[in-house]
Amino acid sequence: MADRVRSLDAMRIVAVVFVVLIHTDPLQGVGAAGNAVNFGIKTTARFAVPFFFVTSGYFFAVKTTDRDPRAYLTRRAVTIGSLYAFGLALAAPAFLGGRVASDAADGRSLGSAVAARAAEFLDPVELLYYGTSVSEVLWFLPALLVALALVAGFAAVGAPRAALPAAVPFHVVGLLGTSYAPLVGVPFEVRDGLFFGFFYVSLGYAIARRGWRPAPERSGTLLALVGGFAALQFAEFALLGYLLRGAAFGSYVFAPSYGVATAGLTLSVFLFLLSRPSLGADTPLPSWGAYAVGIYVTHPVVLAAVRGVRDALAASGHETGAAVFWHLGATPSVLLGALGLYLLAHRLRIVEIGGTHFPGAPLLRSR
Structure with missing residues (x-):
């Protein structure tokens, strides 16, 4: 069970x-055609974050088969927490500055804007729980930690x-509060560890605990x-x-969250990779x-910078260039x-790929 699963590594x-x-x-x-294709991309891509949850649950079970799950959970908490701290340290200055600048442009005093946004x-x-105060993208990390803690508790x-x-x-409650x-x-x-992450982490945990490793002959069926x-x-x-909204397909881009079919899609993808x-x-x-x-954690601030480039191009009168840059280059x-x-x-030894992401920890190692 502990063998390296290269297909899972590749899917990451x-x-x-x-x-x-x-x-x-x-x-x-x-x-309308572009909107429809974009909708298809967003729909298909929705298995991605659940896949990370399932994978984490799977390897949590693999690593704790013959050891105390609480001890391993502590190590995972340090890794996840340090990664979250890195993401916050990276995103907070850029996002705080942007929101303060927006408030100041609306006539709010700089001091009150900084105080309100910092609060x-x-x-x-x-x-600490939802993980959305700085960047909504970072919600995954606190949710993963909470979900792992729940599974470890059982x-x-x-x-x-x-x-x-x-x-x-x-x-089920989580689905009713998102797409439905x-x-x-x-x-x-x-969208948190209890109503979302818990289900997918426990799903991956159950797959490993039950030894579900489909034979290669079943890969065609799973695909x-x-x-x-x-x-x-x-x-x-x-x-x-x-x-249900009475709108023509492709008239706008509907941004789906997660649905009933997402669990089946994620599970079938994961089992196919195991096969x-x-x-x-x-x-x-x-x-x-x-x-x-690392890409997951750093991409929010990079995305904000890329949007800034697009907006600057549009503001300077290069609307076509801004559109081309965004559609092809973003x-x-x-x-x-x-x-x-x-x-x-x-x-710069701020983080350590494959190890701790706590800012400063790698600096303590000898060069």
Whole structure:
């Protein structure tokens, strides 16, 4: 069970590309056809973040099969917490400056703008639990830590198999509060560790605990399931985003969150990769997977900079150039910029790729 699964390593970098595509919307506004294609990209890409949760749960089970899950959880908490601290330290100056500048442009005094925005950034619930006070993208890290803690709790009391059944009703509530909010909705935030991360982490944990490793002969069937669930998710989001709203398909870009079909899509992708553990081993993708988490954490500030370039071009009268730059260049610019920033931080010993991401810790090592 502990063998390296190269296909999962390779999918990490693919998944983070999908995350960036969700945020850049490369074809949004390029007519109805462009909007429709962009909707398809966003719909297909929605398995990416759940994949990271499932993978974390899977390897949490692998690593704790013969050891105390609480001890391993402590080490994971240090890694995740330090990575979150790095992401906050990177994003806070840029995002705080941007919001303060916007407030000042609206006539608010600089001092009051700084104080108000700093208070927002330091809101303890948003900062430490939801992870959205500085950048909404960073929500994944606190959610992952909370979800791992919940699963570890079930394991610690001798009920590891109960984690997934316990997580299902919470996730149902989470779905009602996201994509299905216009139909039902819930009066609180649900994109967090309890209502979202818990389900997918416990799913990965259950796969490993039960020893689900499909045979290679089943990979064709699993790949067909991937296609089927992708089509089902497309239909689900098209129904929610257009048909139930009485809007023409492609008239705008509907930004879906996560739906009922997302679980099936994520599970089928993960099981397919387990059935083909050496998939991608002869390509650079598995080694590039080591950079996926860094790209994820650094890309919000790079995305903000790329948007600034687009806006500056448009403001200077180059609207066509701004549009071309965004539609063709935004995604690769964000990916390469985020990777470059992550590698620079590693070169400066601010972070350690594959190790701690706590700012300053690598500086303590001898050169």
